[in-house]
Amino acid sequence: MKNQNDILETKCWLYKIVTDPYQIFAESFTHAGVAHFRHVIKKLLYYAEADKLYQEKPPCDVLLYMKIIRSQIRSAYILKEKKSPIVVPEEGTVQKKYYCSHYQPLDEWSEFPRFLSRKEFCKPYLVFKQFFKYRPLKKWVEDIEEITDCALSRFRGELHPDMLNIYTHLAKLVESAHLINVREVTHVGGHLKNRFSA
Secondary structure, rough: OOOOOOOOOOHHHHHHOOOOOOHHHHHHHOOOHHHHHHHHHHHHHHHHOOOOHHHHOOOOHHHHHHHHHHHHHHHHHHHOHHHHHHOOHHHHHHHHEEEEEEOOOOOOEEEOOOOOOHHHHHOOOHHHHHHHOOHHHHHHHHHHHHHHHHHHOOOOOOOOOOOHHHHHHHHHHHHHHHHHHHHOOOOEEEEEEEOOOO
């Protein structure tokens, strides 16, 4: 039975209810970097359409990442009308302080957004608005579940022919969540980033 207070659906992967969308982004990127999320989305969409099963990772890992992405989608829905308090100048796109996380051992190239326009890089909340203009929240959640089911089984659902658009929108969402996390979130679960106690 679903907990009515778990609006961002976090208990299934964080084992606790978190209602702050910024903390969802922070927790997401402690699990994996933005490059890894892009890779998982790309592979899942491929296998959802291919006549073979996704076998690159154990199914439980795939389900975990898709639950995290689903929580990111729900968080983006809450923030879709927000504007960034941080002004990023157009020439700031090459300054790593605007896109590097500082608390993960990833290289700068892996963290650099691949799908965002310069305008979206400077104003990542714009992506959330476009994301839900393309498809409503309920449809995104249904699609994520169907894509996962199709990739992990021989079942072929009624997936959309515009898989490239779906991939682009999901990649942009993850990249925007990453940028907001880098620029605006200073802690994860009450601990300053990169200062977790042992």
